[in-house]
Amino acid sequence: MEEKRQIVEKYFNMIYRLALSQTKNREMAEDVVQEVFLRYLKADRGFESEEHIKAWVIRVAINCSHSLFSSSWYKKTAPMSELKDEITFDSEEKSDVYYAVKELAPKYRAVIHLFYYEDMSIDEISKALKVNPSTVKSQLSRGRKLLREKLKGGYDFV
Amino acid sequence: MFRKYYKEANDSLEPNRALIDEIFEKAKKKEKSKIYKLAARYGTAMAAVLVIAATAVFYPQIKNLNEQLPVTVSETGGGEVLAGESIENESMRTIVPAEENQGMPKAETNDAVVTQEKFSSDAINKEAMRSEQAITEDLAVTEGRVSMDEIYDVTDAEKNVVSSFLHSIFGERDEATQNKFLFEIVGKFDTDEKTFYLGRWRWWVGDHSSLLTEFVLDENLSNMYECIANGEGFSWTTENNFLEE
Structure with a gap:
């Protein structure tokens, strides 16, 4: 259990921020985080390595975030006003880039977040999301294009 | 530049780390409830197995007892049902009345034996049903479920x-x-x-x-x-x- 606790502590922030990028709401992100790690603690499967665990929790977080919106619980209980969660930043640039990403479609948000925040390579993202590397490449490229349009070309995307 | 600002923006979003303890608490609770459910399920299965085993073990004895019963009755030659003293159910006394039994054809005597065997196994089955019912009632008290539509x-x-x-x-x-x-x-x-x-x-x-x-x-x-x-x-x-x- 101690080993599992170390894993939870290590990936807790990563999963929270990923879930937040997907759900756009702090409460919902926390719900996703709980669900992901409860599943991890319950999982009997043997993980081959820590990289395997990382990829698994990322995939579960993305899936949980998506299924949360379609769950009958949220349809019934969460009014739209509650889903809007305004976050303020100490600089305009941070606010601009954060909200520009937030406005993207979920599939672009996920790859943009993993590539630019988690510094994951295209191969790593494709393994984590279990999609073809070429799909990740095209989503990344399309996501960047949309961001350039939103941010009016004021940022480089290295 | 995009990467730098996006990282800084996300870094400033601090999650509630107390959630980690909550997750472990919830996991513990779920584990407990899983153990309880498993125990209840295996308890029911064990009760059923015990009933079957008890029936198999005691069947020859019940059979022997019942084979002796009509003989004893006929040997007394009267209204006293000696072997029947162990039969508590009053209705069972009427199954093999002594007078009728004296001239009872063999086939009818066998019917009485069969009836008595049925009574004994019914008693065991009723006991098993009662114990299963108790387990089910216990579960009904400790668990509830509701669907969103309700x-x-x-x-x-x-x-x-x-x-x-x-x-x-x-x-x-x-x-x-x-x-x-x-x-x-x-x-x-x-x-x-x-x-x-x-x-x-x-x-x-x-x-x-x-x-x-x-x-x-x-x-x-x-x-x-x-x-x-x-x-x-x-x-x-x-x-x-x-x-x-």
Whole structure:
């Protein structure tokens, strides 16, 4: 259990921020985080390595975030006003880039977040999301294009 | 530049690390409830196996006893049923009356034996059914389940009454953290015995609220249990009544 606790502590922030990028709401992100790690603690499967665990929790977080919106619980209980969660930043640039990403479609948000925040390579993202590397490449490229349009070309995307 | 600002923006979003302890608490609770369910399931199976084994073990003895019974009756030659003294059921005494038994053809005597065997195995089966029923009743008391379709709306006035009641019990704030509590009443549903409110217990952490647990509270406001969303509905156990703690 101690080993599992170390894993939870290590990936807790990563999963929270990923879930937040997907759900756009702090409460919902926390719900996703709980669900992901409860599943991890319950999982009997043997993980081959820590990289395997990382990829698994990322995939579960993305899936949980998506299924949360379609769950009958949220349809019934969460009014739209509650889903809007305004976050303020100490600089305009941070606010601009954060909200520009937030406005993207979920599939672009996920790859943009993993590539630019988690510094994951295209191969790593494709393994984590279990999609073809070429799909990740095209989503990344399309996501960047949309961001350039939103941010009016004021940022480089290295 | 995009990467730098995006990283800084995300770095400033700090999650509530206390959630880690909550996750481990919940995992422990789930594990306990899993063990309980397994024990109940295996208990029922074990009871069934024991009944079958008992029937198999005692069958020859019951058979022998029953074979002796008509003989003893006929040997007495009168109205006394000696072997029948062990038969407590009055109706069984009428099965083999002594007078009739004296000239009873063999086939009829066998019928009496069969009836008595049936009585004995019926008694064992009834016992097994009673023990299974007890286990089932126990589970019914400790578990509940409701689907989303069964939940109906609650008026705002009712929500306020329930929320005020919960605040009067649990206070406005958590004593340790001073986080403000928020009780959200989502709806109501009926079980065979009671009507329950379904709600979410949250607290405010900084500028946002965080879910502590979902709960069911009976209409009499005397029992409140933690419940868990399971996709299509909710389930709960009556192990811990929050209102009794």
